[in-house]
Amino acid sequence: MSSAARTTRPPRPAPVLPAVTTRPQRRFTVAEYHQLGEAGILTTRDRVELIHGLIVEKPVIHPPHTTAVGNVGRELTRLLGLDAAIRTQQPITLADSEPEPDVVLASGSPKDYGAAHPRPRQVRLVVEVADSSLAYDRTTKLGMYAAAKLPVYWVVNLIDRRVEVYTDPRGGKNPGYKTVAEYGPGDAVPVVAGGTDLGSIPVSELLP
Numbered sequence: 001m002s003s004a005a006r007t008t009r010p011p012r013p014a015p016v017l018p019a020v021t022t023r024p025q026r027r028f029t030v031a032e033y034h035q036l037g038e039a040g041i042l043t044t045r046d047r048v049e050l051i052h053g054l055i056v057e058k059p060v061i062h063p064p065h066t067t068a069v070g071n072v073g074r075e076l077t078r079l080l081g082l083d084a085a086i087r088t089q090q091p092i093t094l095a096d097s098e099p100e101p102d103v104v105l106a107s108g109s110p111k112d113y114g115a116a117h118p119r120p121r122q123v124r125l126v127v128e129v130a131d132s133s134l135a136y137d138r139t140t141k142l143g144m145y146a147a148a149k150l151p152v153y154w155v156v157n158l159i160d161r162r163v164e165v166y167t168d169p170r171g172g173k174n175p176g177y178k179t180v181a182e183y184g185p186g187d188a189v190p191v192v193a194g195g196t197d198l199g200s201i202p203v204s205e206l207l208p
Contacts (some may be wrong), residue, residue: 027053030098049091050098051140058100059133065102067208068129068156072103075201079191083109091117092126094148099141102156103127105193120148124193127154134159142166147175152192156206163189163203 028036033050036042047058073088080086085106091098092106093116105125106118126145128137137155145153146169155164162184166177183189185207188200 025054027096028055029053030093030096033098049100050096051144053096062131064158064208065129065131068158068206069102071206071208072127072129072154072156075205076103076105076191079199079201080105085110085112085118087113087118092123093117093119094144097144099144101126102129107194120150123148123150125152125154125191126150127156129156129158131158138164142177143175145169146177147171151194153177154189158208161185161207163206165189167192 028050030050033042033055036055042048042055048055049058050056069088073086076086077084085104085108087104087106087110089100089102090104091100092104098117103125104118104123104127106113107122107124112122128141130137134155134157142153142155146166149169149171151167151169153166153169155166157164162182165181165183166179167181168178170176170178183203185204188202189206190200191198
């Protein structure tokens with residue numbers, strides 16, 4: 001890894017969920033959100049996820065984003081093997097949210113999640129690939145994952161062609177991560193799960 005290309009920065013400003021409207025909003029619990037799916041009100045054609053109780057439309061996926069998501073999944077599988085619970089654009093269940101991160105590494109194996117989505121204590125690494133969603137992934141998504149104490153959060157930043165690695169989450173009124181390290185195309189990103197260093201992946205293999 002080229003140490004010159006890696007920088008460590010202080011935490012970014014505290015995330016804030018932008019107000020969609022000044023009028024009262026109807027927030028849904030995770031259970032109610034599931035019921036909407038079971039009743040057929042929400043279907044697989046609806047590209048939405050539950051964020052802080054609000055049903056939010058997901059952004060349009062562009063080809064570079066799709067390629068990067070595939071790259072992350074492929075490289076994690078190559079490093080960790082087929083038995084690792086590597087989930088691509090599938091839900092995780094938090095207290096008041098059910099986001100669908102681009103990639104998640106969960107504990108155990110894929111068969112452990114046949115009855116329920118991973119919960120915070122089972123999530124080892126969460127990854128968002130960001131182009132048009134970069135600001136959202138650095139604020140709303142970051143705050144949500146930090147509040148849930150997800151230990152490691154990657155933002156694969158397609159705009160600046162870097163991977164941002166956030167660690168050491170803190171909760172409270174202004175959740176965030178205490179540490180962020182950035183890795184460029186000449187670097188390799190360490191893959192750490194459950195406090196164990198599992199190896200590294202070249203940034204050039206993750207970017208489209």
